[in-house]
Structure formats: C-alpha cells, structure tokens
Amino acid sequence: MRRVAILGVGMTKFGKHPEKSLVDLFAEAFFEAFDESNIELKDIEAVYYGNFVGEMTDGSANLSGFIADEIGLKNVPAIRYEGACASSSVAFREAVRAVSAGYYDCVVVGGSEKLLTAETGIGTRALATAVDAIYEMVAGLTFPGVFALAARLYAKEYGIPLERLREMMAHVSIKNHRYGAVNPKSQFYGKYGNLKVEDVLNSRMVCSPITLLDSCPMTDGGSAVIIAEERLAKDAVDTPVYVLGTGQASGGALFRQGRDIVKAIPRRKSAEMAFREAKIQPKDVDFVELHDCFTIAEIIALEAMGFFGYGEACYATEEGATSIDGELPVNPDGGLIGKGHPVGATGVSQIYSAVKQLRGEFKWNQVEDARIAMTDTLGGDFGTLVNIILGVE
Amino acid sequence: MRRVAILGVGMTKFGKHPEKSLVDLFAEAFFEAFDESNIELKDIEAVYYGNFVGEMTDGSANLSGFIADEIGLKNVPAIRYEGACASSSVAFREAVRAVSAGYYDCVVVGGSEKLLTAETGIGTRALATAVDAIYEMVAGLTFPGVFALAARLYAKEYGIPLERLREMMAHVSIKNHRYGAVNPKSQFYGKYGNLKVEDVLNSRMVCSPITLLDSCPMTDGGSAVIIAEERLAKDAVDTPVYVLGTGQASGGALFRQGRDIVKAIPRRKSAEMAFREAKIQPKDVDFVELHDCFTIAEIIALEAMGFFGYGEACYATEEGATSIDGELPVNPDGGLIGKGHPVGATGVSQIYSAVKQLRGEFKWNQVEDARIAMTDTLGGDFGTLVNIILGVE
Numbered sequence: 001m002r003r004v005a006i007l008g009v010g011m012t013k014f015g016k017h018p019e020k021s022l023v024d025l026f027a028e029a030f031f032e033a034f035d036e037s038n039i040e041l042k043d044i045e046a047v048y049y050g051n052f053v054g055e056m057t058d059g060s061a062n063l064s065g066f067i068a069d070e071i072g073l074k075n076v077p078a079i080r081y082e083g084a085c086a087s088s089s090v091a092f093r094e095a096v097r098a099v100s101a102g103y104y105d106c107v108v109v110g111g112s113e114k115l116l117t118a119e120t121g122i123g124t125r126a127l128a129t130a131v132d133a134i135y136e137m138v139a140g141l142t143f144p145g146v147f148a149l150a151a152r153l154y155a156k157e158y159g160i161p162l163e164r165l166r167e168m169m170a171h172v173s174i175k176n177h178r179y180g181a182v183n184p185k186s187q188f189y190g191k192y193g194n195l196k197v198e199d200v201l202n203s204r205m206v207c208s209p210i211t212l213l214d215s216c217p218m219t220d221g222g223s224a225v226i227i228a229e230e231r232l233a234k235d236a237v238d239t240p241v242y243v244l245g246t247g248q249a250s251g252g253a254l255f256r257q258g259r260d261i262v263k264a265i266p267r268r269k270s271a272e273m274a275f276r277e278a279k280i281q282p283k284d285v286d287f288v289e290l291h292d293c294f295t296i297a298e299i300i301a302l303e304a305m306g307f308f309g310y311g312e313a314c315y316a317t318e319e320g321a322t323s324i325d326g327e328l329p330v331n332p333d334g335g336l337i338g339k340g341h342p343v344g345a346t347g348v349s350q351i352y353s354a355v356k357q358l359r360g361e362f363k364w365n366q367v368e369d370a371r372i373a374m375t376d377t378l379g380g381d382f383g384t385l386v387n388i389i390l391g392v393e
Numbered sequence: 394m395r396r397v398a399i400l401g402v403g404m405t406k407f408g409k410h411p412e413k414s415l416v417d418l419f420a421e422a423f424f425e426a427f428d429e430s431n432i433e434l435k436d437i438e439a440v441y442y443g444n445f446v447g448e449m450t451d452g453s454a455n456l457s458g459f460i461a462d463e464i465g466l467k468n469v470p471a472i473r474y475e476g477a478c479a480s481s482s483v484a485f486r487e488a489v490r491a492v493s494a495g496y497y498d499c500v501v502v503g504g505s506e507k508l509l510t511a512e513t514g515i516g517t518r519a520l521a522t523a524v525d526a527i528y529e530m531v532a533g534l535t536f537p538g539v540f541a542l543a544a545r546l547y548a549k550e551y552g553i554p555l556e557r558l559r560e561m562m563a564h565v566s567i568k569n570h571r572y573g574a575v576n577p578k579s580q581f582y583g584k585y586g587n588l589k590v591e592d593v594l595n596s597r598m599v600c601s602p603i604t605l606l607d608s609c610p611m612t613d614g615g616s617a618v619i620i621a622e623e624r625l626a627k628d629a630v631d632t633p634v635y636v637l638g639t640g641q642a643s644g645g646a647l648f649r650q651g652r653d654i655v656k657a658i659p660r661r662k663s664a665e666m667a668f669r670e671a672k673i674q675p676k677d678v679d680f681v682e683l684h685d686c687f688t689i690a691e692i693i694a695l696e697a698m699g700f701f702g703y704g705e706a707c708y709a710t711e712e713g714a715t716s717i718d719g720e721l722p723v724n725p726d727g728g729l730i731g732k733g734h735p736v737g738a739t740g741v742s743q744i745y746s747a748v749k750q751l752r753g754e755f756k757w758n759q760v761e762d763a764r765i766a767m768t769d770t771l772g773g774d775f776g777t778l779v780n781i782i783l784g785v786e
Contacts, residue, residue, distance in 0.1 A: 001494075021527055047643075052455075055448050055519065059526040062445075062477035065659075065776035066525060069645025075659045078643040078777070079483055080475045084455035090472055094487065101394075101494035126448065132459060133452035134414055250440075250471040252462025266458075266468045383458035384471070 001100045005233035005240035006390070007226045008037030009352040010110075014221040014340035015187040018117040022054050022063055023070050025112035025222030025345070030071050033108070037226045038236040041071075044226065045104040047078035048095040050088025050111030051344035053126035057118040071108075082344075084130035085291065086379030087111055088223065089347030089386035093246045095227060105232050110224030111344035116217070123218050127343075130380035132253035144207035144215060146254065146381045147294040151209050154262045154296060158311035165296075166209050168314040170200035172295035173213045175323055176331050180338015182364045185349075187219050187340030200295075214295040216335075221342030223349040241355045244372070245278030245389040247271055251382040264304035267378065267385040271305040274387040280372065282306040285389070287329040287357065287367045289350035290376035292336050298322075301376055302330065305387070329367045332357065350375040351388065358392045394493045398626035398633035399783070400619045401430030402745040403503075407580040407614040407733030411510040415447050415456055416463050418505035418615030418738070423464050426501070430619045431629040434464075437619065438497040440471035441488040443481025443504030444737035446519035450511040464501075475737075477523035478684065479772030480504055481616065482740030482779035486639045488620060498625050503617030504737035509610070516611050520736075523773035525646035537600035537608060539647065539774045540687040544602050547655045547689060551704035559602050561707040562688035563593035566606045568716055569685055569724050573731015575757045578742075580612050580733030593688075607688040609728075614735030616742040634748045637765070638671030638782040640664055644775040657697035660771065660778045664698040667780040673765065675699040678782070680722040680750065680760045682743035683769035685729050691715075694769055695723065698780070717760060725750065725758045743768040744781065751785045 010032025012025055020028070026049065034041070047068045054060040064078035081091040088111030095109040115123045128142045155165045174195045180186040181193030195213065203213040227233075233240035247270035251257055257265075275281065282305065290305070292298035302313035307328055316322065322330035333339050333353035336346060354373035356362040375388045403425025405418055413421070419442065427434070440461045447453040457471035474484040481504030488502040508516045521535045548558045567588045573579040574586030588606065596606040620626075626633040640663035644650055650658075668674065675698065683698070685691035695706035700721055709715065715723035726732050726746035729739060747766035749755040768781045 053448055055446055055522045059522050059530055061475060061522040062773040062776045064476065065643030065773070066646050068643050069649060075642045075644065075662050077641040079487070082454060082473045082475050083457065094472070097491065097494070097496060101490070101496070103490060103494070129448045129452050129454040137452055248470040249468045250458030250461050251468065253459050256462060269468050380455040380458070383455045 002102060003230040004096045004099045004227055004243045005230055006355050007039065007228055007233055007237050007240065008033040009225045009355045011185055011223040011349050011352045012221050013185050014219050014342060016116050017114065017220040022051060022058050022060055022112045022114060023067050025220065026067050026110055026224060027070050029110055029222040029224035030108060033224045033226050039106060041073065043106045044073055044108050046076050046107040047073060048081065048091040048107060048109035049079065050081045050091040050347060052082060052084055052087050052113055053129060056122055056126040057114050083384035084379035085293065085343050086347055086377040086384040086386045087344040089377035089388065090248065090384065092348055092351060092388065093248055093386055096243050096246060099227055099229055106226065106228040108224055108226050110222065110348045112222035113342040113344040114220045115342065116220045130383065132255065135255055136253065143293065144210045147296050148207040148210045150261050150300060151296040153259060154300065157262055160314065162209055165314060166201055167197055168318045169214060169295035169299065170197040171317050172292060172298045173200045173337055176292055176335040176337040179332050179365050180334025183334050183339055184364065186334045186338055187217055188338055210294055216293050216337045216341040219340035219342040221340060221345045223345040223352055225348055225351055239359045239392060241358050241390050241392055243388065244391045245274040247273030247387045249385050254381045257382060261382060262300055263310060264300050264382055266382055267301065267304040270385040271387045274389050278389040280389065284372055285328065285374045286370040286372050287332060288374050288376065289331055289333060289354050291378040292331055293341065297378065298330065305376060324365060324367060332365045332367055347377040347386065350377065354390050358390060395495060396623040397489045397492045397620055397636045398623055399748050400432065400621055400626055400630050400633065401426040402618045402748045404578055404616040404742050404745045405614050406578050407612050407735060409509050410507065410613040415444060415451050415453055415505045415507060416460050418613065419460050419503055419617060420463050422503055422615040422617040423501060426617045426619050432499060434466065436499045437466055437501050439469050439500040440466060441474065441484040441500060441502035442472065443474045443484040443740060445475060445477055445480050445506055446522065449515055449519040450507050476777035477772035478686065478736050479740055479770040479777040479779045480737040482770035482781065483641065483777065485741055485744060485781065486641055486779055489636050489639060492620055492622055499619065499621040501617055501619050503615065503741045505615035506735040506737040507613045508735065509613045523776065525648065528648055529646065536686065537603050540689050541600040541603045543654050543693060544689040546652060547693065550655055555602055558707060559594055560590055561711045562607060562692065563590045564711050565685060565688035565691045566593045566730055569728040569730040572725050572758050573727025576727050576732055577757065579727045579731055580610055581731055603687055609686050609730045609734040612733035612735040614733060614738045616738040616745055618741055618744055632752045632785060634751050634783050634785055636781065637784045638667040640666030640780040642778050647774045650775060654775060655693055656703060657693050657775055659775055660694065660697040663778040664780045667782050671782040673782065677765055678767045679763040679765050680725060681767050681769065682724055682726060682747050684771040685724055686734065690771065691723065698769060717758060722760045725760055740770040740779065743770065747783050751783060
C-alpha cells in the first residue's frame with residue numbers, strides 16, 4: 001500500500017447559501033482546493049462525494065456524476081456516499097484506500113449539504129431519518145432528544161448531578177463558540193465569542209437538558225480536498241499532509257445500543273483501528289477536530305477515542321484541558337457548534353481545518369507545533385463512526 | 394491485486410412487501426446468500442449497501458450500520474452507496490476492489506428498496522430526484538419522459554420512422570416479459586408471458602412513444618451477494634464465480650449530454666473499462682443482464698456496450714438475436730421490465746441471476762454453456778454507469 005497525502009483543501013463559508021445548489025457548494029470548495037494543489041484537472045481520476053439528504057432538501061440524488069461534470073471531470077467514476085453526518089468522512093476514507101491500493105493516483109473528495117435554507121420543517125425531518133425509522137423516529141425521537149437521553153444517562157452512570165453536568169457541558173459551548181467566532185469560515189464568525197456558563201444554561205431549552213447553545217446549528221456549506229499518492233504529492237506541493245491512519249465502525253439502532261451509548265463502543269473500535277494503522281497512541285495526538293453536534297457529544301467522543309477515561313472528560317473540559325493552550329486542543333476551528341454543521345460537508349471540513357493547522361496556516365487560532373491531528377465524525381446515533389489521523393513530516 | 398469470487402447469492406421475491414422494512418429485505422436476501430456460502434458470520438468483515446431513496450420512501454437514511462447489526466455483524470465498517478438505479482452496482486464494484494486490494498478477505502454487498510408500497514406519489518417524486526433538480530425536474534421531467542426523448546432522438550438520428558421503432562421496441566418487452574414470467578423471483582411471475590406487438594403498442598400511453606408495457610414497474614425487493622478473495626472462495630464453495638472485470642463512469646445532467654444520450658457515452662467508457670480489465674472482447678460474452686428500465690433503454694445499452702453498431706440493436710432485437718436461443722441472450726431473468734426494479738437492489742439482483750446462470754442453476758431459463766456474463770446498470774439519465782464481467786473456470 002502506498003502513502004497518501006493531501007495536496008489542497010477548500011471549503012465554502014459555512015452559513016446560509018440560498019442562491020447556491022449542492023453542486024455549486026461542492027464546486028466552490030473544489031476550486032479552492034484545486035487552486036492550491038498545483039496539478040492539472042486531468043490528473044484527477046475520480047470523485048468521492050458525501051451528502052446526507054439532498055433528495056429531501058433539494059430534490060437531488062445521484063449527484064456525483066453531475067458534480068464531476070460541473071467541475072470539468074467528464075465521465076470519471078463518481079460516487080456518492082451517505083452515512084448521515086459522517087458522509088464525507090466515509091467518502092474520504094474510501095478515497096484514501098483507493099489511492100493507497102493504486103486504483104487511482106489522485107482524486108477529489110468532499111461533500112455539500114443545504115439544511116439552513118431547506119424548506120421549513122424539512123431540515124428537522126431530514127435529520128431525523130438518521131435514527132431508526134420504525135421504532136424511534138415515529139415515537140418523536142430527533143437528535144436533540146438522542147443527546148438529551150445521552151446526557152441524562154451520562155450523569156446517572158457516573159454519579160454526577162445533572163445540573164453539575166450541565167455546567168461542565170456549557171464549557172464545551174463556550175470554548176467552541178470562542179474559536180468559531182474568530183474563524184472566518186464559520187457560520188458564527190464574529191458572534192458568541194464571549195459566552196458565559198449562564199448564557200448556555202439559560203438559552204432556550206430544546207430538549208432538557210440540551211439548550212440551544214448546547215446545540216450545533218443548521219448549516220449550508222461545501223468542502224473538498226484533493227489527495228494523491230506520495231510521489232505525486234511531493235512533486236506538487238511543499239507541505240503534503242499525510243494520512244497516517246483511518247478507522248471506521250458501525251452501530252445498530254439506539255434501542256439496541258441501550259446503556260452503551262455513553263461509551264460509544266463503535267467509536268472506540270473505529271478510533272483504535274485508526275491508532276493501530278497510524279502506529280501511534282492517543283498521547284501522540286497534538287489536537288483533535290471532533291463531532292460536537294451537542295456539548296455532551298464532545299465529552300462522550302473524547303472518552304471513547306481514548307483521550308480521557310470514561311466519566312472524566314467533563315471535568316477535564318471544565319479545567320481547560322481541551323482549550324487551545326491545554327494538553328489537548330479540541331475543535332480549534334470552532335467545531336460543529338461554532339463553525340456550523342452542513343452534514344455531508346462536515347467530515348471533510350474537519351480535514352480542511354486539520355490540514356491548515358498542520359501546515360501552520362490556521363492563523364486565527366493556530367495550535368503551536370502541531371504535527372499530528374485526529375478527526376472524528378459520528379453519523380446518526382452512533383450508526384456510522386469514522387476517525388482519521390493526519391500528520392506532517 | 395487478488396482475484397475476487399462470489400460465494401453465495403440471494404434475493405427476495407421482487408414485488409410488493411408492505412410488511413417488510415428496507416433492513417428486512419436486505420436481511421432476507423443476505424441469509425439466502427449466507428446459507429450457500431459455507432462460511433461463518435464472523436468471516437464477513439464489512440457491509441456494502443446500495444439504496445437510492447430510503448429517506449423519502451421509508452424515512453430511513455444511514456441504514457448501513459442498522460443493517461450490519463440486524464444480520465449479526467456488530468460494529469463492522471458498513472457503507473451506503475447511492476447512485477440512483479446503479480446504487481448496488483457501485484457498492485459491488487467498490488466491494489470487489491476493496492477485497493482485491495486486500496483490505497478485506499470477505500464482505501457482503503447488496504441493496505434494498507421499497508417503491509411499490511411507498512406512499513402514493515412519493516415513488517414518482519423520489520425517482521425524479523435522479524434527474525437534474527434545478528432545470529429538469531422542475532420542468533416536469535420524469536423518467537418515462539427521459540426515455541421518450543431518447544426514443545424520439547434515436548428514431549431521428551438513425552432515420553427510422555417512429556412507428557417502426559415502436560414495433561421493434563415492443564420486442565424487448567415481449568422477450569423480457571416472456572422470461573420474467575417463468576422466473577419465480579419475478580414481480581410478474583406467471584404473468585404477461587405471451588405478449589404480442591399489438592399488446593405493447595396498445596397498452597396505456599405513459600409518455601409518447603413509451604407505453605406502460607414499454608416500462609419497468611415500481612418494485613419492492615432486496616438482493617445480496619457474498620464475495621471473497623480467491624483462496625477463501627475455493628475452500629468454501631464448489632463453483633466460485635469470478636469477477637473478471639468492472640467499469641464505472643459518469644455523465645452530467647441530461648441538458649449537457651444533448652444528442653449524445655442515444656450514444657450513452659459514459660456507458661461506452663464504463664463497458665470498455667470492464668472489457669479491458671477482463672481482457673476480453675464483446676464477442677466473448679455469453680449473455681448479458683442489462684438495464685432495461687424502458688424498452689428503448691435496452692437497445693441503447695446494447696449499442697453503447699459494443700455488442701451492436703449504433704442504430705443496429707433495434708433490428709437485431711426484432712430478429713431474435715437477443716433471445717435465449719439467439720447469438721447474445723439478453724436479460725434471460727426478465728430484466729427490469731419482467732423481473733421488476735427495486736432500484737437499490739437491482740444491480741446486485743443482476744449479479745444474482747448471472748451467478749445462477751454461470752453455475753448452471755437457472756433452471757427455468759438456462760443459457761446453455763454460459764461461461765462469461767456481463768451486467769450493466771444505469772443510474773439516472775446516464776449519470777452513473779457500472780458494468781461487471783463475471784466468469785467461471
């Protein structure tokens with residue numbers, strides 16, 4: 001297997017894009033990535049595309065071919081991946097494996113989604129399709145509910161009073177909004193940079209104990225990265241960012257996972273797979289971009305990935321361990337909460353941020369001396385988990 | 394790269410399954426495939442799943458993890474592919490490449506879809522998401538319209554009076570219904586086995602010149618195959634069916650393809666890729682299972698795949714060249730028109746039929762001495778094209 005590296009990265013500003021289609025959003029991100037890749041269009045041999053619910057929000061399925069055509073890649077193999085919020089992370093992992101195996105030397109992978117400008121009601125309904133449709137969605141379960149259940153179970157399993165846990169969860173929101181507010185690509189650029197614990201606790205209750213400021217927003221956006229085998233990458237760019245390891249696992253419907261949801265077993269398996277492939281330990285990771293769809297989700301993710309013991313990440317967060325000057329900076333780009341969450345684009349947008357950091361170009365919030373980054377994306381209620389480890393030499 | 398073979402195949406009866414979910418339909422097909430594979434559940438390392446519009450018909454996205462869990466494959470990587478009608482063919486090709494490269498030794502790949510029992514109106518609306526949403530769907534273009542345009546353009550390009558072409562198209566329907574009527578897995582088993590040209594011409598007009606009997610039906614169904622690297626396959630089963638070659642290509646929106654649609658350029662590229670990989674010529678293929686969503690689609694496919702010259706497959710069909718006793722049997726399982734078209738399951742159901750034929754087990758309509766089979770699936774209006782070549786030793 002060959003080493004695979006990232007040549008160029010691009011993403012639209014996250015936010016509201018009523019005038020742009022899913023194809024437009026991908027194309028805009030693609031050309032930003034292409035411009036810094038120093039290759040020719042004809043070098044790109046395939047398109048790997050992540051999208052969650054284009055059928056529902058835009059009346060658009062089967063988009064990968066249209067996307068390839070739009071960006072000038074006529075007739076190349078083009079594949080759409082759907083794994084809810086992990087859609088473009090799944091696409092990225094498969095793209096890396098295809099290049100590593102030698103099927104292609106260079107491909108583009110990315111995603112796009114429109115949830116903020118979707119018809120009223122369609123966004124929530126569309127997101128709910130990622131939970132079990134037969135027993136759970138029909139009972140009214142949507143994602144704030146999933147993570148409200150997770151927060152309550154977390155409090156119970158680890159003997160933490162719920163109000164106390166809420167305060168610790170608030171620190172996730174404060175931190176990620178602080179970082180999102182200084183990232184020009186963020187949906188909330190210039191906003192919510194100075195939240196206090198009370199602001200989070202007292203913001204509108206969505207599903208107790210999850211408030212509006214515990215939650216990521218609905219977002220439109222696109223993301224894309226161009227990857228290539230090592231030799232081509234070294235010829236093309238000064239600082240190729242290498243893919244050191246990847247992992248993926250799946251979980252059944254929430255009612256089958258039961259109490260395991262706070263341990264996020266499939267995420268642990270996925271993260272272990274990535275660490276094994278990268279031949280590193282959690283302690284070797286310099287920073288993390290992870291799936292903070294809700295504040296409690298960041299805490300659960302940090303534990304399942306092996307960075308903190310079960311029941312410990314909430315305290316570590318409150319103490320600042322996950323801040324940019326802490327032992328493990330988490331979501332220095334703002335995460336889903338601060339940067340936004342255009343579902344199908346999210347996974348590759350984490351890679352965008354990680355690559356910019358590893359090149360030392362994330363000037364609005366640079367992690368110092370960062371050499372190894374890890375990303376984490378969660379699709380649905382622990383249905384699809386993907387982890388990616390990236391590094392520079 | 395390692396040779397990859399098919400161990401076992403399964404499919405539900407195609408038709409109406411109001412009581413079964415997308416997960417149920419996949420699981421039923423899976424266990425039929427598993428029962429003839431002579432392996433243990435733990436040998437299966439990943440799930441490749443094709444589905445087109447579960448979000449819209451069943452409120453279900455992110456299904457691959459739920460499917461893995463349902464069939465007992467806890468936490469394995471599980472991926473959903475969407476490429477409209479080619480969804481499970483894309484999944485199959487990617488699965489084959491992953492096993493060939495050594496990422497896995499054994500995986501399951503399949504698909505499921507529910508269109509016949511979908512809420513009234515949703516089926517047609519869902520299918521229409523495979524055309525361009527911005528310029529075409531909003532203008533009222535649905536798939537009978539796409540192929541009505543194709544038939545009219547075909548008649549014009551090749552100087553054939555439209556009424557004459559309609560008679561030749563009718564022979565596709567007559568043949569495929571004749572074969573579908575004797576295939577117990579077909580939606581139309583026992584029905585329409587003795588159609589005449591007049592029956593097709595005089596059936597209800599859907600979009601001129603396409604009549605109801607020129608069209609495939611709405612269908613519910615599931616399909617699954619288990620594939621493995623050569624050594625494992627030879628240990629497990631007596632007659633492994635080998636994957637000799639695969640191809641994939643894409644096309645842009647219909648309005649960008651213009652007059653090229655009757656030449657189906659991306660399909661030609663996909664087929665050529667498959668022939669090149671298999672190191673064979675069209676003349677070496679013993680029979681074909683192809684994407685006859687409408688009668689004209691079979692004619693266009695046969696030409697683009699290289700079996701007949703452009704403008705010639707209509708005459709060959711009328712003369713019987715594509716019948717089971719002709720020079721190139723086409724759709725001996727009934728095809729989409731006779732067997733049914735549960736979109737996400739269709740591609741792997743073609744592989745099911747091809748494998749049964751190559752093993753000499755397709756007793757209701759066996760192609761004699763069949764050693765090499767080719768499948769063809771078309772996603773949308775020439776957006777996603779996949780071809781697979783299979784063979785026995």
